[in-house]
Amino acid sequence: MGLFGTDGVRGRANQGNMTAEMALRLGAAAGRYFRREGTGMAAHRVVIGKDTRQSGYMLENALTAGLTSTGMNVLLLGPVPTPAVGLLARSMRADLGVMISASHNPADDNGIKFFGPDGFKLSDEAEAEISRMVDAGVHLADAPNIGRAKRIDDGRGRYVEYAKTTIPTGMTLEGLKVVIDCANGAAYRAAPDVLAELGATVIPVGVNPNGRNINLDCGSTHTDTCAQAVVAHGADVGIALDGDADRVMILDAQGQLADGDQLMALFATRWAGENRLRGGTLVATVMSNLGLERYLQRQGLALHRTKVGDRYVVEAMRAGGFNLGGEQSGHIVMTDYATTGDGLIAGLQFLAEMVRTGKSAADLMQSFERVPQRLDNVRYAAGARPLDAASVKAAIAEAEGQLAGKGRLLIRASGTEPLIRVMAECEDPELLDRVVEDVASALRDAV
Incomplete structure (x- = not known):
């Protein structure tokens, strides 16, 4: 899989690629890659944010040591959402932004994500060069040019103020009761603050991080907690974030869920009606439901699919000039x-x-009828190659034959965990279950 996966470097804390030693080497390599030669020391700047994992302290210190060793001045933001790092890397004129987080993964995992000076995640080519530099070693700064590190106390506040500007000027959320589930993660203070300052009645959930409870039975991957809070408090809507707040699920007043596909359908239709949807195109991955694609076609809009990973979505958006994905x-x-x-x-x-439409969450969050979809994850040991097994290839070929003209099958290795994901869509639920079970069973036998 290499050093970088689909979303930075990720693994179990204090093992493999997630040790303090590797973080130090990675910081040094990234610092050397991004440092602009021939400029004053003040120009060599990197911002570092993190989520609430206990291992974040270790990795933050190691990265800081590596970065300062190559002459980078480090600005430590503390716990902030991943998108805040992209925002602040650009607004603070930094050479580099770093987020320490394993996103929706359990507390024992952690990860390191890099953002360029433009606030966007790095290209495959940049990551490959940094990996090469990690292996080869880098030239360290001379003693007088070693960087400094300091805490930035208002990083979260800057993000909070910016987030509030993204809804129309003069609009308030008064009269809305909102449950916000922060997954005991990076947005545990920022998200409730934004909602309260915009006038909503806020019911916070998952806002007591202890270093070990991030994403634990809460957040966007465990929405039952948010749903229960919505119903118990008679809230109008629930917002469930993941550990680093770069993904969201929406729940209506009954606790029913809308995933990313339904949200993208709503926003695409709304933006198209305002002539804001550039190119009349939504960018999504191969995992998005076939029902979304059909819905967009009926609206006269296009769906551009990419590989799985939000970085690939963003790359396609930038290449095509699109603004929603x-x-x-x-x-x-x-x-x-x-x-x-x-x-x-x-x-x-x-x-x-x-607020604009006066409609309930339930009325807004079901734009299209989903084609039945099933996903099964098969875990495998490091170094195993189950997709190469002849029995697995035969099972996949058989499943594709059965689905021909009736649906689709997608088999892929996760870029963040040792999992093979088996996903199928089909109008016939019995056929859907059968093909997924057959392929997953073949994979488990091979493992």
């Missing part, structure tokens, strides 16, 4: 507002639509 998992990318997926800003856009 995302993933079924809840990454919603609006380049009018942010350089990466931003769960809070996407949630604000949904709330703004509720």
